[in-house]
Amino acid sequence: MNVLIVEDDALHRTFLAEAVRAALPECGQVIEAENGLKGEVQARTARVEHVVMDLQMSERNGIEAARTIWRERPDTKILFWSNYSDEAYVRGVARIVPEGATYGYVLKSASEERLKLALRSVFVESQCVIDREVRGIQQKSFGNSPGLTDAEYEILVDVALGLTDKAIAKRKHLSLRSVQNRLQQLYEKLDVYETPGQGNEGLFNLRTRAVAVALSRKVLNASAIERAERDLRQSAGI
Amino acid sequence: MNVLIVEDDALHRTFLAEAVRAALPECGQVIEAENGLKGEVQARTARVEHVVMDLQMSERNGIEAARTIWRERPDTKILFWSNYSDEAYVRGVARIVPEGATYGYVLKSASEERLKLALRSVFVESQCVIDREVRGIQQKSFGNSPGLTDAEYEILVDVALGLTDKAIAKRKHLSLRSVQNRLQQLYEKLDVYETPGQGNEGLFNLRTRAVAVALSRKVLNASAIERAERDLRQSAGI
DNA sequence: GCTTGTCATGCGGGGACCCGCAGATTTTGC
DNA sequence: GCAAAATCTGCGGGTCCCCGCATGACAAGC
Numbered sequence: 417m418n419v420l421i422v423e424d425d426a427l428h429r430t431f432l433a434e435a436v437r438a439a440l441p442e443c444g445q446v447i448e449a450e451n452g453l454k455g456e457v458q459a460r461t462a463r464v465e466h467v468v469m470d471l472q473m474s475e476r477n478g479i480e481a482a483r484t485i486w487r488e489r490p491d492t493k494i495l496f497w498s499n500y501s502d503e504a505y506v507r508g509v510a511r512i513v514p515e516g517a518t519y520g521y522v523l524k525s526a527s528e529e530r531l532k533l534a535l536r537s538v539f540v541e542s543q544c545v546i547d548r549e550v551r552g553i554q555q556k557s558f559g560n561s562p563g564l565t566d567a568e569y570e571i572l573v574d575v576a577l578g579l580t581d582k583a584i585a586k587r588k589h590l591s592l593r594s595v596q597n598r599l600q601q602l603y604e605k606l607d608v609y610e611t612p613g614q615g616n617e618g619l620f621n622l623r624t625r626a627v628a629v630a631l632s633r634k635v636l637n638a639s640a641i642e643r644a645e646r647d648l649r650q651s652a653g654i
Numbered sequence: 655m656n657v658l659i660v661e662d663d664a665l666h667r668t669f670l671a672e673a674v675r676a677a678l679p680e681c682g683q684v685i686e687a688e689n690g691l692k693g694e695v696q697a698r699t700a701r702v703e704h705v706v707m708d709l710q711m712s713e714r715n716g717i718e719a720a721r722t723i724w725r726e727r728p729d730t731k732i733l734f735w736s737n738y739s740d741e742a743y744v745r746g747v748a749r750i751v752p753e754g755a756t757y758g759y760v761l762k763s764a765s766e767e768r769l770k771l772a773l774r775s776v777f778v779e780s781q782c783v784i785d786r787e788v789r790g791i792q793q794k795s796f797g798n799s800p801g802l803t804d805a806e807y808e809i810l811v812d813v814a815l816g817l818t819d820k821a822i823a824k825r826k827h828l829s830l831r832s833v834q835n836r837l838q839q840l841y842e843k844l845d846v847y848e849t850p851g852q853g854n855e856g857l858f859n860l861r862t863r864a865v866a867v868a869l870s871r872k873v874l875n876a877s878a879i880e881r882a883e884r885d886l887r888q889s890a891g892i
Numbered sequence: 893g894c895t896t897g898t899c900a901t902g903c904g905g906g907g908a909c910c911c912g913c914a915g916a917t918t919t920t921g922c
Numbered sequence: 923g924c925a926a927a928a929t930c931t932g933c934g935g936g937t938c939c940c941c942g943c944a945t946g947a948c949a950a951g952c
Binding site for chain 1 (some may be wrong): 899900901902903908909911
């Protein structure tokens, strides 16, 4: 059993390597890659089935790397190990995990014990392990509390990209008016209408304000926008 | 000579503590804080004059913490130690360093040697040390290449907050038309007008598009927006 | 069956935004 | 000190966005 570690921080990388060797004494080689691109190559050439993956790397982030790895071998077991539990990351991961694949999501702030346990659970027992805190985000995200619908989320991403209502309508095969309706739902859920009172009526441009609020609530983050941007170029530019 | 380390990642914290002790054998206590807020308190109570500060922390980020520390003791020497050299961070630091204060900016990807050297230079020799890569950003930022003027940058921030043209005009004591002029300069510098050709005319909403481009070019980042948001609330809400 | 709820769509108006033109004011360079 | 360049400001029009009102389709529940 070989394990691939994809992580751009040198300190974290060696820490992970030690943790892997300690938690899985029966494992063979421990391979390291320092960014998503190299990680993809290593996974392909070394035919690895077990990956520990950081999100948030330059060159190619963890979500994109995981997507291509899973596309080539959907039975690969991936343990995501991230600094943050941003809704954008959680959503991004959930969006790419293939049917029936086993994966895990552990925060870097978790104890070493929890990390080792997750390593064994995911890689040996083929069990999905989601950190408690991430779990909370996930439920909020897919449940009905102040989280967004998938439809609303997609509109939000398109707006954040800077697309026009009309352009979104074309992309999503909707009428102009439907797009605007979804936008209004979005505005309400994001509390864009807050007016501290004294005549601050025309204070906000709702459209850009929505993006700002989404960013500071971590519903969106820069890497999610970059991913969407690439998708856009690909589908539009061909 | 006591040294305060403000850093939220446990691994990096212990690594830093060791590096400090190795580079400055003559130093006294090495105090650690795990976020910006605790860092401020420690700096105040322990009367520290030498700080190693991470940017990008939850609770209160490094720039805000540094600002309050410097406000209380402008002669504090601060070495910033960050993962990224985003233009937004560089600008944020440059914006708060007091007249004549000594500070440094080293990337986490730098070698241990470089870190130790910077520690001695800043804390003992009172010399400013800016990482080569960061230096590049700084020049681009203040020079005249595709970097933004301060005026343009401020407009950009206000737009990213979701403010109306009118609201920005009031805040900045300008006429509506001047704000729109600056916006146009901004649009040109950010290459918002790119149209791949085939009839993509009304594709982008320039205003939100500008924010998207600025984010993916790292001219802006989420924490800069959050800071601006707090400033806004403070100046408007009173 | 009828009601109720959710969603997509159309219409129309008021307002915000983008931008060319042109004059006034300030800054810069020599 | 003067000319050139940059910046601020007003006007006007074309476009896009926000949103209330109204219609029809489809599903769930009494």
